[in-house]
Amino acid sequence: MKTSWRSASLVVSAVAVLALTTACGQETTPPASSQNVGATAAAGGYGSAGTGLGTDADSGTAGAGAQGAGTGTQATAAGELSVSTNAELGKVLTDSAGLTLYRFDKDTAEPPKTNCDGDCATAWPPVPADDASAGAGVDESQLGEVTRADGTKQLTIGGWPAYRFAKDVNAGDTKGQGVGGTWYALAPDGKKAKAASDLPGLSTRKDPELGEIVVDKNGMTVYRFMKDEAWPEPVSNCTGACLEKWPVVEPVANNDTKGVQKKGLMSFTRSDGAKQQTVNCWPIYTFAGDKAPGDTNGQGVGGTWYAVAPDGKPIGAPEKE
Template sequence: MTRTRAVALATTALLGALLGACGQPGRPGAAVPAGPDRVAAAAGGEIVPGAPELTTAVVPDLGTVLADGDGLTLYRSDRDTNDPPTSTCDGDCARRWPPALADSVDVRSQGVDQALLGTLDRPDGTRQVTVAGWPVYHFAADTAPGRAGGQGADGTWFAAAPNGRKALPPTADLALATASVGALGTVLTDRTGMTLYRSERDTTDPPTSTCEDACALRWPPLLVGSPDFGVQGVDRSLVGTTTRADGRLQVTVAGRPLYLFAGDRLCGDAGGQGLDGVWFAARTDGSRA
């Protein structure tokens, strides 16, 4: 077996591990998401100070969705209205679908158009977050980021997209999306929500990757089968590809080749940020986070 072939197979294996891990429960010893506590607080009507911080996340088979500050998927109901913003979910319904609450009319957000955000007053005196007028909710059975167990429930409940509409399943060819990752803000991700990086050693004119062999094992390139691939949340005019030394196509944004980091195991991980003073999570315009 040639060295190039061995590297390709190893890279594929690493990618499989990365993709399969995204959105799954934490490993033993991993930090436990704070999400369930926030859901419980919302169900009881108690507002957690400073919450919620509205973000975006990538859910397998749904693409980019609205999420709370802990990465938990947020939903909307077809029984509600957005003009005027009205929630029809109280009592037992609100225990199963805890409303996303705000402690102020000014909802803090990352990766969501602030102009779309608002609140409505619920009968119990709490404030519920609205996006494009639609009230948003948690699903009590979702206990970790990357889950969307409430999708399609009762033919009424659907994960909310960042524009307040229903989240649509990504096309089969989706390769590039976005999500909010901690203090980094909105960054580029692959279709399953894994953070994407750029290298200061690469060039943009022409787009050229300098990461091969052992480097590509640690930093697997984001590969596509053809230049025609799906993009979500990124200006398509900035997106392209570069041909690697082995002939495969690597995705670029603003001419920057994109990579995963082999040390990231779950959606929202960004362990490669700043490594060697060279590697940085990539923003939607190709700049470094």
């Protein structure tokens, strides 16, 4: 690692569904409720959260299987770091093999200090600072190093010591996210990758081609089906196999939205008995062909599916004659 690198400073809800007894368009505000999203804490703060490495629930130490995995991973150089987009976490920092990098809440960034040693370092192999470099989307000034108790140099991102999770074996795995309530995937600036639960149930984002569009709690593009109906009450004409490609957006509380028109923001009961959210009374969906936040692969499909504007209008749909 270049000595010029410096450590940087740190910088749905369950919904009560309204019975549609009046014409659509009436403003309604279903009550909001809280969500409890996160992994179960394991003893010691670094063990497995149900999908981990044979952690001893009493001691919090990793089992022999984890030690083998950890030993093999710890010596692996990071190589050129890059940024991947995770459907749930957004932008996540990865090593040259595509493995997710993590940070530990019990460490410190100012000054950088690691508090993961022994069995902890077996389950969470420290990322060596040697040979680490900044790839596309990574600011070189965020990269640094910290000297561990054994004298080895560990990579830091924004001051935070970086680790891998021994249970992550494939590129893109994020099995360490939320473990023990203390381990989180690293964003490119050293902050915690933003969990989907941090997003409102419905919000908007600026798409470079479509403009302001509505997205769901996972940041996925929301669509309208032109064969649906909104008045006098919402009716979905996407049923059966259609729903495999176009999953419905479940009910969202009005106060769990941002940037979306409140009028006509309501839920209704479908013909199959399921509950579905609307924007301006129009049923809304996501598209199975969208694999990551920012995808708009459903736009214009069949001349009947279009991204939704904040006022519920279908973006890019042809004008009715």
